[in-house]
Amino acid sequence: MKDLKLTPLLPEHKALGAGMAPFGGWLMPIQYSGILAESGWCRKSATLFDTCHMGEFHFRGDLVASGFERLFSCRVDSIPVGRGRYGFLLNDAGGIMDDLVIFRLSPEELMIVVNAGTAEKDFQTIRAGLKGDAVFTDVTSETGKLDIQGPLSRDVLESVCEISIARTPYFGFEKISIFGAEAIVSRTGYTGELGYEFYVENDALHELWRRFLADGRVKPAGLGARDVLRLEMGYCLYGSDLDESVTPLEAGLGQFVDFEKDFVGREALVRQKREGLSRTRVAFLADSRRTPRRDYGIYHGDGLVGHVTSGVFSPTFSCGIGMGYVQPGAASPGTSLVIRHENVTINAVVTEMPLYKAGSLRK
Amino acid sequence: MDVLYTKEHEWIRIEGSAGVVGITGYAVGQLGDITFVELPSVGKVVKQFDVLCSIESVKAASDIYAPLGGTVVAVNQSLDSRPEIINESAEEKGWLVKIEISDPSGTGRLMERQEYDEYVKGLE
Numbered sequence: 001m002k003d004l005k006l007t008p009l010l011p012e013h014k015a016l017g018a019g020m021a022p023f024g025g026w027l028m029p030i031q032y033s034g035i036l037a038e039s040g041w042c043r044k045s046a047t048l049f050d051t052c053h054m055g056e057f058h059f060r061g062d063l064v065a066s067g068f069e070r071l072f073s074c075r076v077d078s079i080p081v082g083r084g085r086y087g088f089l090l091n092d093a094g095g096i097m098d099d100l101v102i103f104r105l106s107p108e109e110l111m112i113v114v115n116a117g118t119a120e121k122d123f124q125t126i127r128a129g130l131k132g133d134a135v136f137t138d139v140t141s142e143t144g145k146l147d148i149q150g151p152l153s154r155d156v157l158e159s160v161c162e163i164s165i166a167r168t169p170y171f172g173f174e175k176i177s178i179f180g181a182e183a184i185v186s187r188t189g190y191t192g193e194l195g196y197e198f199y200v201e202n203d204a205l206h207e208l209w210r211r212f213l214a215d216g217r218v219k220p221a222g223l224g225a226r227d228v229l230r231l232e233m234g235y236c237l238y239g240s241d242l243d244e245s246v247t248p249l250e251a252g253l254g255q256f257v258d259f260e261k262d263f264v265g266r267e268a269l270v271r272q273k274r275e276g277l278s279r280t281r282v283a284f285l286a287d288s289r290r291t292p293r294r295d296y297g298i299y300h301g302d303g304l305v306g307h308v309t310s311g312v313f314s315p316t317f318s319c320g321i322g323m324g325y326v327q328p329g330a331a332s333p334g335t336s337l338v339i340r341h342e343n344v345t346i347n348a349v350v351t352e353m354p355l356y357k358a359g360s361l362r363k
Numbered sequence: 364m365d366v367l368y369t370k371e372h373e374w375i376r377i378e379g380s381a382g383v384v385g386i387t388g389y390a391v392g393q394l395g396d397i398t399f400v401e402l403p404s405v406g407k408v409v410k411q412f413d414v415l416c417s418i419e420s421v422k423a424a425s426d427i428y429a430p431l432g433g434t435v436v437a438v439n440q441s442l443d444s445r446p447e448i449i450n451e452s453a454e455e456k457g458w459l460v461k462i463e464i465s466d467p468s469g470t471g472r473l474m475e476r477q478e479y480d481e482y483v484k485g486l487e
Contacts, residue, residue, distance in 0.1 A: 019395075034450070035421040036396045224395070224421060289399040289446070291419050313398035313421060320399075344424070 007052040008144055008202050012209055016220060023223055024116030024239075026053035031222040036315045038225035039232075042191055043316065043359070046150035047221035048212045055119030056143045056199060057126070059110040061134025068110075071129045071264060072102065073248060073257040079104040084171045084186055087256050088248055089114075089122055090265030094272060095244035096251070098122050099236065103173055103186060111184065111199070115238045129264070144205035149195030149229075151360035152217045157185070157196055160211045165196070170362055179204040179211075190226060192233035192359035228312045231321055234283045234353030240294065241281065241309045241323055247272055250325065252281045252353075279306060279325040283355055284337055284348040286320030289313060292348065293322075296341040300330035308339060316356055320346060366454075367430065367470055368479035369412075374454060375430035375473070377464075382431055384415065385458040386449065389483050394420035397446040402438040403460060409433065411469040416459060418449070431469045433462035 004027040007013070013020060018029035029050055032038065041047050063069045063077045074087025084103040088096050098118040103111040114122045123138050130136055148157055157165060161178055165185065168174055173186035181204030189195030200208060212218050227237065236242045236251060247265075248257050249272055257269060286292055292311035297304050311322025322339075330337065331350060339346040365377040372390035375382040391397070399419040409415055409429040416427050438460045442448060449457035474482060 031395060031421075034396050036398075036447075228421075289419075291398060291424070293424065313396075313419070 005053070007050055008205055009050045009052060009209055012206065013050065018220070018222060021223075024053050024118075026116055028053055029220070029222040031224045032220045035222070035224035035228060036313075038219065038221035039228040040315055041219045042150045042193060042221055042225060042229055044151065046148055046152045046156050046215075046218045047225065048209065048218050049147040049149065049221055049223075049226055050209070051145045051147050051197070052205075053116035054145050055114040055116060055122065055138070055140045056145070057112040057114065057123060058137045058139050059112065059134065060108055061130075061132065061136075062108065066130050066132050066134035068126075068130060068134065070262055071126055073263055073265070074102070075258045075261055076102055076104075076110070081106055082172055082174075083169075084173060084188060086171075088253075089125060090248070090263065090269075091244055092265060092268065093244075094247040094249075094265040094268035096238075096242045096246055096248060097125060097244055099238055099242055099253075101186075101188065103184070105175075105184075113199075117239055142202060144198075144200050144202045146198045146200070146205070146208060146212070147189055147195060148198070148212060148218070149189045149191040149221075150193050151363070153193070153195050156212065156215050156217050160208075160215060161185075179207040189361075190235055191229035192235075192354060192356055192361050193229075194360040194363050227310075228314065231283075231310060231312050231323065232314055232316055232354070232356040233359070234323065234355060236281075236323075237310060246325070249273060250277055250279055250281065277328055280328055280331045281309075281323060282326055282331050282350045283323045283353045284321065284339075285314075285317060285351045285355065286322070286339070287347045287349070289319055290344065290346045291320045291322075292324075292339045292346055293341070296339050296344070296346075298324050298326055298330070299338040299340060300326070300335060305330040305337075314355070320348070321355055322348075326350075366476065367473035368476065368482075369428065369430050369473060370482065371412075371428050373415075373427060373430050376458075377470075380464055381436065381461055382433070382464050383458050383461050384427075384430060386418070386427060386453055387479070387483075388453045391450055391453045391457075394418070394422055394425065396421045397449045400442040400446045400449070400459065402440070402442065403435050405435050405438060407435040408465075409435070409462070411466065411472065418446075427459065429462065430473055431462065431464050432466045433464040435460050436463050437461040
């Protein structure tokens with residue numbers, strides 16, 4: 001096993017007594033006060049997440065001539081400057097190599113934000129697909145990333161950073177100067193709450209972390225709470241709910257695939273569309289506090305219809321929640337499922353996503 | 364009051380011929396927030412180190428073993444709706460079950476507090 005990468009904020013986490021664990025090749029904070037309390041605080045106030053493990057790439061060049069456009073499922077050249085777009089890097093079979101966000105920094109300049117565990121392979125794949133004089137660089141190691149999420153995150157951000165960000169739309173971003181460093185602040189997140197993600201030079205990272213936590217409205221939250229919050233929204237976690245064996249159509253994420261353009265994996269997806277899906281992603285609510293966990297079998301009627309890919313105890317609903325892939329006949333909202341593993345039996349009901357609809361995401 | 368400990372991080376407080384069973388603060392620290400407790404039925408008979416019940420936390424689903432053999436005579440019903448009591452008070456209010464001890468000689472296979480503390484130190 002390779003050595004774990006360390007977040008620059010490691011000393012801060014140690015000082016706060018965080019529980020640390022490996023995630024995507026990095027040693028990251030999983031929890032501080034407790035996963036349930038931290039997710040609850042994010043739903044009502046604001047929480048700060050260290051997400052330095054995420055990968056960031058820079059691209060500069062002609063989108064079409066370089067071949068960049070063809071590497072992604074979503075349309076890149078129509079992203080307005082100042083905005084971001086969610087999409088996929090696919091393999092030839094239409095399988096998801098990664099889910100990512102592309103930000104348009106200028107007409108010829110992009111920032112691509114990818115998952116930690118896939119960053120290296122993504123970088124190789126994209127670089128191998130580019131031609132001509134496009135400049136493509138991995139800036140992960142010099143880019144710190146912090147997420148501030150929660151209904152009060154905008155108020156906190158405006159007071160800590162002394163800027164006005166109210167006009168930045170969902171999936172928009174601003175370039176700012178903060179504590180002597182350049183930063184990008186995007187109105188994005190992974191919690192279902194109003195929130196912002198900071199991409200900042202490592203020099204200013206500690207100062208920003210401390211200033212946020214000095215605000216009484218903010219508490220630190222770890223990747224454990226992040227997992228609860230994203231599951232309550234039905235957001236996928238790459239490596240759990242998405243991987244190279246799954247297509248965006250099976251994952252129910254076809255809206256992030258633009259069939260009007262050419263892209264790697266398009267043929268396979270067109271064929272899958274024509275032939276129909278053999279499985280599809282669903283979210284479900286359990287009828288008890290039991291947690292449906294990864295790889296538990298999902299049954300409907302007489303047979304096994306699929307498997308759980310992620311699950312948690314949801315503090316918002318006070319019951320187990322999860323997602324998984326099932327045969328299409330068992331995928332409609334309202335369908336009763338039985339989830340089994342060894343001597344555990346959990347009754348659950350397929351429920352429309354997002355499970356949690358009261359978030360401040362678009363406020 | 365006599366409290367004894369297992370290597371699996373259960374405790375048993377001996378009260379006459381009965382024993383009250385729970386999990387230790389160390390175990391709770393490892394598990395994180397407790398989210399569900401599957402309590403046994405009153406009347407369940409267990410041998411020493413048999414599975415007594417199971418606990419789910421934000422991290423894992425875990426079996427809890429009987430520190431001593433006996434018959435379950437009471438369960439902590441308040442854990443059904445508030446399993447977080449175990450996080451708040453693992454070695455008192457967060458007790459799991461009370462058993463009528465059938466074989467007190469099993470205490471020889473359990474640890475006193477000091478021995479348990481040293482055992483835990485060795486795990487860290």
